[in-house]
Structures are given as structure tokens and as C-alpha cells.
Amino acid sequence: MKAEVKNFCLHPSAFILHKGTAMTQILENITVIDLTQALAGPYATMMLGDMGAEVIKIERPGSGDQSRGWGPPFVQGESAYFLSINRNKKSLTLNIRSAEGKQILRQLLAKADVFICNIPKQASRERAGVDEKTLLALNPRLIYCSVSGYGNSGPYAGRPGYDMVAQGEAGLMSLTGDPDPNGEPYRFPVPMADITAGLYATIAILGALYARERSGKGQVLDISLLEGQTAWAANIASSYLNAGFNTPRMGNDHPTIVPYQVFPAQDKYMIVAVGTEKLWQAFCAAIEREELKAHPHYKTNADRIKHRAELTELLNAHFKTQPAAYWAERLRKVGIPNGPINRL
Structure with missing residues (x-):
């Protein structure tokens, strides 16, 4: 197998520890196997890479990460969208459906610290040999992080999900757009459900790595776009939960502060x-x-x-x-x- 390193920007200095004259990144010597595509998972692994982790991004032969085709604009044939969330990673093309591909992936995972994937269906993860039970038996210290639209339990588990769908189902799109109640709701133009899930995944992984220092054991993390986006409701949700007040669509006005x-x-x-x-x-x-x-x-x-x-x-x-x-x-x-x- 051949891995190609692509560094698109410098590591942020905020993630560097200064020890006298030496500088150490906080996730140095941490290896992350990234079996995600689109935005939420790649955003999380990009941040881990920014902090110094070795991130090995696994892509399918032929098409690779679906976001490679999201454009224009393209930069020297590469999607600007893809470039925005995949810096500081090593790239490996691997067919995880083949026996050889599965064996290579197992070899990587046996020594890895973190595995993150966004295959939504449990049956699909089991067929590929990347379900949590299989991988934690292989490597009990592994931090296993699943990122999906709806999580791995509950009535919606296994459903496919994208950012805009999560924005709508979480109720936030009902608050954006023209204050006219008959007007069309608008999505937030940046994929905030994906980015939020990526941030929560990063936080959870860092917490699990810290806990492993004490317990010596890995953990299973379940991150969903819908739950992460619902958390954005914050004060709006509290107004409804605690006071029964359903905030109307208000355009650029703040519901509880003027001006x-x-x-x-x-x-x-x-x-x-x-x-x-x-x-x-x-x-x-x-x-x-x-x-x-x-x-x-x-x-x-x-x-x-x-x-x-x-x-x-x-x-x-x-x-x-x-x-x-x-x-x-x-x-x-x-x-x-x-x-x-x-x-x-």
C-alpha cells in the first residue's frame, strides 16, 4: 500500500505546547484512521490533524470521498470544498470489501488510537468488519467514533442524513428566513449541522483519549447530526420547554433583546x-x-x-x-x- 501526505496549511499554533525551546503538538504520536467522507467526519479528523495526530484517510477506489466532486470551484482539478476539510492527512485508497483490503485495514486498526467512520447502518459496518464489537476485540484501547445522521440507536438509526435535512428536522430552519409566517424558511448557508457534529466528535474523542490515560481502555462514541443540531436550539428550546413559548420566525431580530x-x-x-x-x-x-x-x-x-x-x-x-x-x-x-x- 502507498500513502501520500497532503498538507494544505500550517498547523495552528494554538495546538502547540511549548517546552523550553522545544515545541510539541498535543496529539503527537496519536494515530487516527479516518473512514469518513463528506463533511462532519472529515472536519473532526482535520482538527485532530491540526493538533498533531497522524490521520490516515481511507477512500474507496475510483471515486474517493464524495466531496471531491462537489464543485465548481476546483483548484488544479481538486474540489475547493474537499480541500477545506482535508488538510494534514495521509491519503490511502483501499477497497474494504475485498479480503486484502480488510486485512490491511485490520493491520492499521490494531495499532491505531482512534477510528472514526460514518457508515450509517450497523449491518453495513458488520459486513465491512468495522463494527464496534469487532474492532474493540481487536484493539481494546481503540477510541471508536461513529458519526451519522441519526445515531446508532432509536427509531431513526440507520437512516441516511445530510446537513440540510438535520437543520430542518432539528427545527432551526423554521426560525430562519422572512418573518412572514407564510414565507419560505431558509437553511444556514454554511453546513452548520455537519460542522457541529464534527466539533462534538472532536471534543468526545479528546475526552475519551484523556479517560484512556486513566483506565487504559477505549470507548465507543456515537455522534449524530440531528442531536448536535438540536443542541443549537439552546435558549430557544428553553423558552419552549420552561415557559411554553414557541419563538416565531423573526428574521434578523433577537427574540429576547432589543436593539x-x-x-x-x-x-x-x-x-x-x-x-x-x-x-x-x-x-x-x-x-x-x-x-x-x-x-x-x-x-x-x-x-x-x-x-x-x-x-x-x-x-x-x-x-x-x-x-x-x-x-x-x-x-x-x-x-x-x-x-x-x-x-x-
Whole structure:
């Protein structure tokens, strides 16, 4: 077999330990076998590679990782999408359905520290010989991480899943888009369900490696796009669970803070976040609207939420009188978080 190393960027310095004059990456001497494709799994293994782990990415003969075909744009024939999540990895083409391929994979896994795969069906993992029972019998110290759409237990186990489906089923897409209840919901343009699952997988793997230092034993980790995306509901979910309040679609408005939104300056849109009463007082002074401080409709955050529409109309008209840079300078001088909406 032949493995080719492809390094697309430098390791982030945040993951380097400084010992006198020597520098050691925190996952040095950790070997990760990566049998994932698309985004969630590769994102996790990329982060482990950034921290110094040796990551060996296994791809099927012929087509390889499905994200290699996700384009344009392409860079020297390679998908820019694929390049964004596969740095710091070694690449190995392997047919895990063949007897020879299975044997090579077993040899790698017998000495590996971490195995991560995103084959959703248990029966498929068992046929390939990469189910958790088989691999932990082969290597009891192995950290086994499964990343799938719905997890390995429950009524949805084994279903195929992609990022946008998870965004929808987790309820978050119902909150995005035009505030008009009859308007179409929008997905978040970056694959946040995949990235979230990748981050949770990374955190879980790091925790399992730390636990292994104490126990000497590996673990089985089960990460799903749907559960990771549901966790994003956070305060929105708490409002429903604890108060029975079902947050409506609100566009760029914040459900529980006003003003915390987009405003149209003279030349471009900008964001202003007034998260406390102290900031509200400073905000009114900075935009030279002192009379708003004690106005009965705007005195507290609860008042401002109740009168959101009229305050937004008033502030929109006021912000349009000057360029974004003018407002940004005044607001930053008094500590108001703000910033322009830039293009990539």
C-alpha cells in the first residue's frame, strides 16, 4: 500500500505546547484512521490533524470521498470544498470489501488510537468488519467514533442524513428566513449541522483519549447530526420547554433583546448589539438620542421588546442619516458591540 501526505496549511499554533525551546503538538504520536467522507467526519479528523495526530484517510477506489466532486470551484482539478476539510492527512485508497483490503485495514486498526467512520447502518459496518464489537476485540484501547445522521440507536438509526435535512428536522430552519409566517424558511448557508457534529466528535474523542490515560481502555462514541443540531436550539428550546413559548420566525431580530439587530446605515448595513441596560444608556448617548433613555416605551429591555416595531422604525430612520463608519466609531468609543455586514 502507498500513502501520500497532503498538507494544505500550517498547523495552528494554538495546538502547540511549548517546552523550553522545544515545541510539541498535543496529539503527537496519536494515530487516527479516518473512514469518513463528506463533511462532519472529515472536519473532526482535520482538527485532530491540526493538533498533531497522524490521520490516515481511507477512500474507496475510483471515486474517493464524495466531496471531491462537489464543485465548481476546483483548484488544479481538486474540489475547493474537499480541500477545506482535508488538510494534514495521509491519503490511502483501499477497497474494504475485498479480503486484502480488510486485512490491511485490520493491520492499521490494531495499532491505531482512534477510528472514526460514518457508515450509517450497523449491518453495513458488520459486513465491512468495522463494527464496534469487532474492532474493540481487536484493539481494546481503540477510541471508536461513529458519526451519522441519526445515531446508532432509536427509531431513526440507520437512516441516511445530510446537513440540510438535520437543520430542518432539528427545527432551526423554521426560525430562519422572512418573518412572514407564510414565507419560505431558509437553511444556514454554511453546513452548520455537519460542522457541529464534527466539533462534538472532536471534543468526545479528546475526552475519551484523556479517560484512556486513566483506565487504559477505549470507548465507543456515537455522534449524530440531528442531536448536535438540536443542541443549537439552546435558549430557544428553553423558552419552549420552561415557559411554553414557541419563538416565531423573526428574521434578523433577537427574540429576547432589543436593539440587537441589523440597521441600514447611509452606505451599508451594520449590526448593533445592545445587550444590557447599561449599554442602552450608553447607546442613546452615542447616537445623540438622549430622550430615548427614560422614554416609557424604551426604558427597559422588556419595554423595548413590547414596542419593538416602533423603536426599530425610529432607529432605522436615524441610522440612515450617516455612513456605517460614523456610527461604528461613536458606538465603539462607549463600548457598544457593533460591526458592518461584510462580503467574504
